[in-house]
Amino acid sequence: MKERLLELKEEALRKVEEAEDTKSLQDIRVSYLGKKGPITEMLRGMGKLSAEERPVIGQLANDVREEIANALDAKMKKLEDIALERRMAEETIDVTLPGRPVEVGGPHLLTSILEEIEDLFIGMGFEIKEGPEVETDYYNFEALNLPKGHPARDMQDSFYITEELLLRTHTSPVQARTMGAKDGSEPVKMICPGKVYRRDTDDATHSHQFTQVEGLLVDENVRMSDLKGVLNKFAKQMFGSDREIRLRPSFFPFTEPSVEMDISCKMCNGAGCSVCKGTGWIEILGAGMVHPNVLRMAGYDPETYSGFAFGMGPERIAMLKYGIDDIRHFYTNDIRFLKQYHKV
Numbered sequence: 001m002k003e004r005l006l007e008l009k010e011e012a013l014r015k016v017e018e019a020e021d022t023k024s025l026q027d028i029r030v031s032y033l034g035k036k037g038p039i040t041e042m043l044r045g046m047g048k049l050s051a052e053e054r055p056v057i058g059q060l061a062n063d064v065r066e067e068i069a070n071a072l073d074a075k076m077k078k079l080e081d082i083a084l085e086r087r088m089a090e091e092t093i094d095v096t097l098p099g100r101p102v103e104v105g106g107p108h109l110l111t112s113i114l115e116e117i118e119d120l121f122i123g124m125g126f127e128i129k130e131g132p133e134v135e136t137d138y139y140n141f142e143a144l145n146l147p148k149g150h151p152a153r154d155m156q157d158s159f160y161i162t163e164e165l166l167l168r169t170h171t172s173p174v175q176a177r178t179m180g181a182k183d184g185s186e187p188v189k190m191i192c193p194g195k196v197y198r199r200d201t202d203d204a205t206h207s208h209q210f211t212q213v214e215g216l217l218v219d220e221n222v223r224m225s226d227l228k229g230v231l232n233k234f235a236k237q238m239f240g241s242d243r244e245i246r247l248r249p250s251f252f253p254f255t256e257p258s259v260e261m262d263i264s265c266k267m268c269n270g271a272g273c274s275v276c277k278g279t280g281w282i283e284i285l286g287a288g289m290v291h292p293n294v295l296r297m298a299g300y301d302p303e304t305y306s307g308f309a310f311g312m313g314p315e316r317i318a319m320l321k322y323g324i325d326d327i328r329h330f331y332t333n334d335i336r337f338l339k340q341y342h343k344v
């Protein structure tokens with residue numbers, strides 16, 4: 001029995017020595033020291049031994065168990081130490097390594113230009129108003145003096161959803177809504193930036209979806225000279241104080257008289273060049289005095305109230321300001337194009 005115990009001990013210690021992971025150590029512990037292990041088994045058979053032999057073998061069996069348990073513990077600790085060391089080596093952070101660059105984004109050029117336009121008009125006391133992009137025929141056309149069948153509706157080819165609903169073709173309906181929400185005596189001083197939609201074929205200067213900023217001022221005694229003053233201030237702040245403006249007669253159904261505003265060409269300073277097609281001027285927006293019918297439909301008495309309105313395309317403003325030659329750049333999202341206009 002004694003030999004058998006010593007043999008078991010040798011065998012177990014050898015296995016502990018050879019074990020390479022904690023799982024095998026667990027297995028060894030269970031198979032040698034567990035309730036069904038050979039040593040426990042032998043202790044159960046001790047009853048057959050003589051009275052002298054019993055304490056000797058009992059002592060030995062305990063010693064063997066203890067030795068195996070100690071060897072297992074020591075090996076377990078060793079393996080854990082090795083694993084810890086390996087992990088520490090793997091997870092060492094070299095604080096001297098350069099970090100991965102974090103790319104900082106920036107607002108889209110169109111967002112920046114819209115904000116710039118908004119800021120200029122907020123500075124002149126205008127409020128910002130917004131309205132729905134899916135608009136009723138009434139607000140998009142009728143309330144703006146464009147009854148059904150009016151030929152001037154053709155100026156704005158539209159995406160209809162139903163007979164009465166369409167994607168707004170301009171932001172003017174927001175003006176009609178804003179006036180209509182007042183009681184017919186409150187002054188209005190607002191701009192409305194937003195997306196608009198027209199059934200156009202996309203090319204360098206046309207897009208089926210683009211943005212507009214329109215403005216409206218209604219009060220007593222509003223005159224054409226007020227319009228000119230506001231537009232002049234806007235143009236000089238946006239394009240530089242050396243720019244001149246001029247108003248040319250034009251036609252819009254919702255304004256009378258109507259004008260288009262040009263600014264003097266920056267490239268040639270008015271002398272005429274390819275950018276301004278030899279004229280010295282570049283058109284930037286439409287405007288006019290609000291038509292009495294539009295005031296009346298919104299509940300304002302045109303005998304007492306008058307107003308001016310204007311509308312511009314921020315894409316066109318940005319194209320002129322930064323010399324961009326194709327409106328599609330705003331929508332195709334080529335990051336190389338957009339990055340040039342990120343303000344740091």
Ligand code: PHE
Pocket residue numbers: 169170171172214252255286287288309310311312
């Ligand atoms: N709504 C016009 C357009 O989209 C622009 C405009 C607005 C013209 C206000 C005059 C006055 O073409």
